[in-house]
Amino acid sequence: MNTPSRITHLVAGKSWEGTAERTSPVFNPATGEQTGVLDLASADLVGEVVAGAKEAWSNEWGSISLTKRTQVLFKFRQLLDERKEEIAALITAEHGKVLSDALGEVTRGLEVAEFACGIPHLMKGGFTENASTKVDVYSIRQSLGVVAVISPFNFPAMVPMWFIPVAIATGNAVVLKPSEKDPSAAIAIAKLWTEAGLPDGVMNVVNGDKEAVDALLTHPDVKAVSFVGSTPIAKYVYETGTAHGKRVQALGGAKNHMIVLPDADLDLAADAAVNAGFGSAGERCMAISALVAVEPIADDLIARITDRMGRLVTGDGTRACDMGPLVTKQHRDKVASYLDAGVAEGATLVVDGREGEVDAEGEGYFLKPTLFDHVTPDMSLYQDEIFGPVLSVLRVKTYDEALALINANPYGNGTAIFTNDGGAARRFQNEVEVGMIGINVPIPVPMAYYSFGGWKNSLFGDTHAHGMEGVHFFTRGKVVTSRWLDPSHGGLELGFPQNG
Numbered sequence: 132m133n134t135p136s137r138i139t140h141l142v143a144g145k146s147w148e149g150t151a152e153r154t155s156p157v158f159n160p161a162t163g164e165q166t167g168v169l170d171l172a173s174a175d176l177v178g179e180v181v182a183g184a185k186e187a188w189s190n191e192w193g194s195i196s197l198t199k200r201t202q203v204l205f206k207f208r209q210l211l212d213e214r215k216e217e218i219a220a221l222i223t224a225e226h227g228k229v230l231s232d233a234l235g236e237v238t239r240g241l242e243v244a245e246f247a248c249g250i251p252h253l254m255k256g257g258f259t260e261n262a263s264t265k266v267d268v269y270s271i272r273q274s275l276g277v278v279a280v281i282s283p284f285n286f287p288a289m290v291p292m293w294f295i296p297v298a299i300a301t302g303n304a305v306v307l308k309p310s311e312k313d314p315s316a317a318i319a320i321a322k323l324w325t326e327a328g329l330p331d332g333v334m335n336v337v338n339g340d341k342e343a344v345d346a347l348l349t350h351p352d353v354k355a356v357s358f359v360g361s362t363p364i365a366k367y368v369y370e371t372g373t374a375h376g377k378r379v380q381a382l383g384g385a386k387n388h389m390i391v392l393p394d395a396d397l398d399l400a401a402d403a404a405v406n407a408g409f410g411s412a413g414e415r416c417m418a419i420s421a422l423v424a425v426e427p428i429a430d431d432l433i434a435r436i437t438d439r440m441g442r443l444v445t446g447d448g449t450r451a452c453d454m455g456p457l458v459t460k461q462h463r464d465k466v467a468s469y470l471d472a473g474v475a476e477g478a479t480l481v482v483d484g485r486e487g488e489v490d491a492e493g494e495g496y497f498l499k500p501t502l503f504d505h506v507t508p509d510m511s512l513y514q515d516e517i518f519g520p521v522l523s524v525l526r527v528k529t530y531d532e533a534l535a536l537i538n539a540n541p542y543g544n545g546t547a548i549f550t551n552d553g554g555a556a557r558r559f560q561n562e563v564e565v566g567m568i569g570i571n572v573p574i575p576v577p578m579a580y581y582s583f584g585g586w587k588n589s590l591f592g593d594t595h596a597h598g599m600e601g602v603h604f605f606t607r608g609k610v611v612t613s614r615w616l617d618p619s620h621g622g623l624e625l626g627f628p629q630n631g
């Protein structure tokens with residue numbers, strides 16, 4: 132067994148040299164081995180980091196030219212592209228997802244950096260000449276100051292990257308608090324900013340748990356908080372952050388449904404259900420966990436899915452496997468407990484993920500893909516976000532019944548419909564109360580130049596991540612009305628000005 136290595140904060144471009152009062156273990160979920168000891172930040176340390184970030188913003192970054200900002204962004208983009216394999220390996224070592232999936236995640240993050248390279252265009256305001264005689268009006272957008280990003284374990288690189296390039300490009304300083312379960316990829320990416328020429332103090336990482344999060348949420352110099360994680364914590368972050376005067380976007384959990392209509396291509400739908408149900412061991416916020424089969428196709432669809440599940444290899448993500456382990460032992464055991472609960476509540480266990488071999492050494496946190504049929508809305512299998520490789524099939528008789536099921540669900544992150552009927556798909560996109568919709572696409576993945584986020588209990592706040600909504604979130608608007616002295620104007624007029 133190797134000695135676990137120390138993982139620490141990144142403050143003003145350098146690894147923190149202090150001594151942590153509290154630490155937390157980091158594991159390789161494929162082997163069960165402890166690989167790291169993570170320093171947890173105290174509230175005092177968070178305060179020091181925020182103060183340093185504020186100084187870096189007010190001294191330099193908040194007012195630096197767009198040309199200089201974009202030079203850093205282009206260089207960062209190049210460095211991340213060159214190191215993406217390295218970062219992917221860090222993700223697999225701490226999260227467990229297979230290497231190709233980890234690489235895909237880094238690439239998605241890279242796309243946000245590419246989007247942010249266009250910041251001179253994205254920051255352009257409007258200009259109106261002669262709004263009134265010889266009076267011009269224009270709008271500008273300015274940075275906020277220090278912003279905090281708090282991210283979940285399931286996309287340790289991509290989720291921080293949803294926000295950080297846009298926050299930096301718009302002139303803010305950032306304090307990132309990554310998940311304590313798999314922090315190394317985010318720290319490695321944060322170091323690339325320094326290498327790209329970003330002034331010290333503009334990008335910082337504090338590792339920690341509730342103490343660090345609470346310190347960020349209540350600190351008067353943190354002006355905005357971008358959070359992604361489970362619904363109860365997202366709600367807490369939104370309520371606490373806004374009560375302390377911050378703007379907050381808090382993306383929460385999900386229960387994503389995929390409807391299959393009787394006219395759908397069932398092979399396409401079966402491929403999609405397996406890919407979206409079990410990719411990244413079901414630990415994606417856009418994973419499909421509820422498959423809604425509109426009869427009479429359920430038996431046929433389940434047979435095709437079961438056949439495909441038999442071909443999947445589960446194991447160590449560094450090997451040629453389709454699916455890796457779950458992130459921690461506790462999470463693996465919790466997900467596995469739903470298998471007993473599902474049977475006890477009357478669902479039919481079609482494929483039991485506790486059976487069969489995995490391709491790994493050691494004591495990894497594995498649960499193979501699992502399929503339930505005859506799941507009903509009152510069962511815990513349906514009601515909870517399980518966040519594991521457990522796919523539940525619900526059988527309904529009509530499209531309307533399927534739609535009503537989705538719209539009654541408290542989550543509204545992602546959903547998909549499989550059909551060959553364009554009219555039905557169009558109705559669905561119009562009627563469904565969900566933020567991200569796939570039509571014959573199971574996981575409508577985030578595109579950097581659109582904004583990403585859900586509805587209902589999947590988002591607290593009103594601003595989605597990246598795209599133009601991201602640019603707006605990290606900036607404040609001003610409108611300037613200007614008149615340059617002209618002899619024809621002037622004189623006293625106490626009434627409210629009217630355009631003329």
Ligand code: NAD
Pocket residue numbers: 281282283284285286290308309310311339340341344345359360361362364365382383384385415416516518544584585589
């Ligand atoms: P989590 O809520 O446990 O943790 C998220 C972050 O909050 C972490 O940084 C964690 O340290 C911090 N945190 C945890 N407990 C806290 C507390 N009591 N007080 C303050 N901070 C706390 O989420 P997770 O398990 O890391 O991630 C999985 C969840 O994230 C799932 O619910 C998934 O659906 C969701 N998610 C949503 C999206 C989306 O786009 N909506 C994207 C990715 C993940």
